[in-house]
Amino acid sequence: MNRKHAYWLHAVILFVLLVSPVSAFAEPSTSASAPAASSGNRELLTAFNEDRVFKGDSAKQDAYFEIGKNRTVLPGSSIDVSFSHSPTLHPDYSTLTILLDDIPISSTALDHTNTTVTDWKIDISSFDLKPGFHKLSFWAKMKVNAAVCEDPQNSSAWLTIDRETRINLKIADAGSEADLTIYPSPFLARGSEKPVQTILIVPDDIEQSEFKAAARLSQFLASQSPNELLRTPIYAESEVTDAVLSGSSAIWIGAGDRWNGLGHRAMDAFAASRPDGAALASQGIIGVAESPWHEGRTILVVTGEGDKLVRGAEILTTDTLYKQLQGGFTVIPDKLPNSTSDADGTTDKTYVLTFESLGYGNLVTEDVLQGGSSIYYPIPNNWDLNNGATLHLKYKHSKSILYNKSVMKVFLNGTPVQSVNLLERTSEGGEIDIRLDPSVIGASRGLNIEVRFQFVNPTSGSDQHEQNTACSSENLMGDWALVDKTSYFTFTPDKRENYNLDSLPFPFVSGNEWRDTTIVMGGKTTTELVAAMTLLARTGMPIGSDSDIALADADDPDLQAKLTDRNVVYVGMSSALPATLNGFGASYVTFEDDRVSSQSDLVTILKELSQDSAVMQLTESPISQGRSVLLVTATGPEEMTYIGRALSDPAASGSVTGRVVVIDVRNQVHAFPGTADLRDPSVPQSKADRTTRELPNGQYAFLGALIVMITALLLYARKIRRNGS
Numbered sequence: 001m002n003r004k005h006a007y008w009l010h011a012v013i014l015f016v017l018l019v020s021p022v023s024a025f026a027e028p029s030t031s032a033s034a035p036a037a038s039s040g041n042r043e044l045l046t047a048f049n050e051d052r053v054f055k056g057d058s059a060k061q062d063a064y065f066e067i068g069k070n071r072t073v074l075p076g077s078s079i080d081v082s083f084s085h086s087p088t089l090h091p092d093y094s095t096l097t098i099l100l101d102d103i104p105i106s107s108t109a110l111d112h113t114n115t116t117v118t119d120w121k122i123d124i125s126s127f128d129l130k131p132g133f134h135k136l137s138f139w140a141k142m143k144v145n146a147a148v149c150e151d152p153q154n155s156s157a158w159l160t161i162d163r164e165t166r167i168n169l170k171i172a173d174a175g176s177e178a179d180l181t182i183y184p185s186p187f188l189a190r191g192s193e194k195p196v197q198t199i200l201i202v203p204d205d206i207e208q209s210e211f212k213a214a215a216r217l218s219q220f221l222a223s224q225s226p227n228e229l230l231r232t233p234i235y236a237e238s239e240v241t242d243a244v245l246s247g248s249s250a251i252w253i254g255a256g257d258r259w260n261g262l263g264h265r266a267m268d269a270f271a272a273s274r275p276d277g278a279a280l281a282s283q284g285i286i287g288v289a290e291s292p293w294h295e296g297r298t299i300l301v302v303t304g305e306g307d308k309l310v311r312g313a314e315i316l317t318t319d320t321l322y323k324q325l326q327g328g329f330t331v332i333p334d335k336l337p338n339s340t341s342d343a344d345g346t347t348d349k350t351y352v353l354t355f356e357s358l359g360y361g362n363l364v365t366e367d368v369l370q371g372g373s374s375i376y377y378p379i380p381n382n383w384d385l386n387n388g389a390t391l392h393l394k395y396k397h398s399k400s401i402l403y404n405k406s407v408m409k410v411f412l413n414g415t416p417v418q419s420v421n422l423l424e425r426t427s428e429g430g431e432i433d434i435r436l437d438p439s440v441i442g443a444s445r446g447l448n449i450e451v452r453f454q455f456v457n458p459t460s461g462s463d464q465h466e467q468n469t470a471c472s473s474e475n476l477m478g479d480w481a482l483v484d485k486t487s488y489f490t491f492t493p494d495k496r497e498n499y500n501l502d503s504l505p506f507p508f509v510s511g512n513e514w515r516d517t518t519i520v521m522g523g524k525t526t527t528e529l530v531a532a533m534t535l536l537a538r539t540g541m542p543i544g545s546d547s548d549i550a551l552a553d554a555d556d557p558d559l560q561a562k563l564t565d566r567n568v569v570y571v572g573m574s575s576a577l578p579a580t581l582n583g584f585g586a587s588y589v590t591f592e593d594d595r596v597s598s599q600s601d602l603v604t605i606l607k608e609l610s611q612d613s614a615v616m617q618l619t620e621s622p623i624s625q626g627r628s629v630l631l632v633t634a635t636g637p638e639e640m641t642y643i644g645r646a647l648s649d650p651a652a653s654g655s656v657t658g659r660v661v662v663i664d665v666r667n668q669v670h671a672f673p674g675t676a677d678l679r680d681p682s683v684p685q686s687k688a689d690r691t692t693r694e695l696p697n698g699q700y701a702f703l704g705a706l707i708v709m710i711t712a713l714l715l716y717a718r719k720i721r722r723n724g725s
Contacts, residue, residue, distance in 0.1 A: 522572015
């Protein structure tokens with residue numbers, strides 16, 4: 001290799017080394033490296049979560065997608081359909097038509113060229129798609145033979161829309177000066193496959209009010225993400241780089257005097273955006289400015305003393321408040337009106353949630369023999385629906401169908417839960433309450449509701465038998481049904497009371513507020529912050545200025561006193577774990593020399609799992625009776641990242657069960673069923689029962705043996721007494 005080539009090779013290696021640590025997050029790196037707004041970003045949105053099967057002579061199904069506020073669709077956007085169908089369909093009479101907002105945009109014949117899975121790209125560049133929800137419809141007409149009249153329910157008439165079907169959008173910001181009027185854009189892109197378009201930055205050695213404000217924003221970002229799971233993209237100021245800042249919008253959270261170089265630059269950018277900027281920043285404000293690291297990107301600063309920071313975060317995460325924002329800044333008030341989240345977890349309270357409040361309009365099915373629409377509602381993480389839920393549907397339909405033969409069918413998570421005939425009286429308007437049983441909801445943290453209609457048309461014949469058996473598909477124009485947007489779900493959630501990791505935020509939350517909880521940080525670097533914020537975001541319980549959450553350092557000499565009569569959440573590496581929280585009597589595991597080992601018969605940890613792993617454990621506190629301790633720890637810095645990775649992954653997160661789990665390098669979550677609290681939460685339990693349940697692990701066998709021995713001694717003594725008498 002000559003010297004010139006060696007020079008360039010060294011330059012490339014140096015560039016890779018400089019760029020590779022730019023982001024600690026797999027997800028935000030996509031946003032961070034996104035092209036400039038002018039060129040647009042490619043987004044692939046899912047039409048259906050699973051393959052959809054169409055049956056019969058005529059069938060139609062709708063999917064909905066959203067374009068976020070202040071976003072515009074560019075040329076080059078398309079609908080990418082993947083489909084297949086029965087080889088028995090007659091090609092001259094069978095078609096698949098795609099409609100966008102009820103406007104037909106393309107049709108294709110169903111013939112021998114597309115019986116197996118076929119990809120079909122439909123350009124939608126000519127459509128002026130505005131921000132908001134849009135309806136995408138798939139309409140299949142299927143005939144097996146050329147007969148004028150055939151069985152409309154012929155089993156060989158079918159078509160499948162593959163789950164790989166995508167709404168392929170090229171999207172850019174609409175473009176405007178930094179303005180709170182468009183918030184949460186550009187920090188959130190609702191409807192996007194990856195809606196979080198920002199990072200959070202806090203000062204080094206984060207303080208309590210900064211921690212609570214950042215946690216509140218983390219929860220908001222997670223609530224807008226798919227499955228409400230997010231590995232929070234948060235950085236300590238000294239660990240963020242110019243490269244990261246040039247590739248993303250950023251939210252800076254901290255008092256003005258807490259920042260160093262980069263934070264000062266962000267504050268100066270806001271101060272320079274208006275004549276009174278510096279004076280405003282000292283009052284406590286929410287403000288936006290153009291990013292000094294990338295022209296066209298926006299930064300948001302939340303600054304102020306103490307609880308002002310938390311109130312600022314409450315404004316930015318409360319729909320009724322942030323919709324009032326205008327201009328380049330707002331002064332954070334000294335007090336906010338009390339507001340309760342729709343998902344606050346309060347028991348004995350009924351919540352009503354309309355389709356319209358979820359963003360859906362009227363669900364219309366028309367001009368088909370079969371068709372339907374789907375809606376989805378994610379269950380808040382802090383709710384248990386042990387009582388199930390109720391779906392109240394308001395609907396009406398055409399008068400031209402054959403009453404008593406036409407049907408509405410409702411599915412919950414793919415399982416049929418109700419069918420009703422369409423009657424003459426319901427053509428003017430019908431209502432029905434449908435029980436959504438917890439056994440059908442199962443372990444799912446969402447309600448996927450599908451409403452399907454099947455229409456039967458009367459014929460011109462007068463004979464009733466002829467009406468029921470003759471061809472009913474010749475006139476579909478009069479077939480329609482509408483589910484009103486004022487239809488609603490009704491919930492009466494239970495408190496989460498099972499003492500398991502999958503029941504968080506219990507026992508750290510009472511009613512609708514965090515109570516007596518101290519977060520102990522084993523470090524305050526980006527690694528620990530990501531784990532802490534991702535954990536708090538996953539709980540789903542909003543953190544506000546009134547939340548009783550304190551912050552403490554693991555090496556605080558007064559830590560023991562600060563944790564007395566408090567619940568404790570420890571986040572940090574095992575090497576920094578305070579001795580009082582390591583290997584105590586009720587703990588299932590102990591840490592030593594960067595290894596984790598079992599100290600309970602209920603938990604078996606092989607050598608392969610004892611190193612290079614992360615641990616989550618929930619037990620009673622060794623410091624204060626009746627209090628709880630949650631350990632979120634790992635054997636090293638790299639292993640600490642496993643926490644955020646697992647908690648933001650739907651499959652791995654769903655495996656976090658029982659009272660202790662170990663997470664390995666493969667993102668495998670190892671749970672231990674023997675540790676699970678299987679108590680029925682509907683059965684009240686006394687404090688004595690709770691104490692018995694929380695006896696130190698590994699001592700159950702000893703306790704059982706002791707009871708047997710005592711019983712035997714008592715029986716023996718009784719026998720001797722009888723013989724002596």
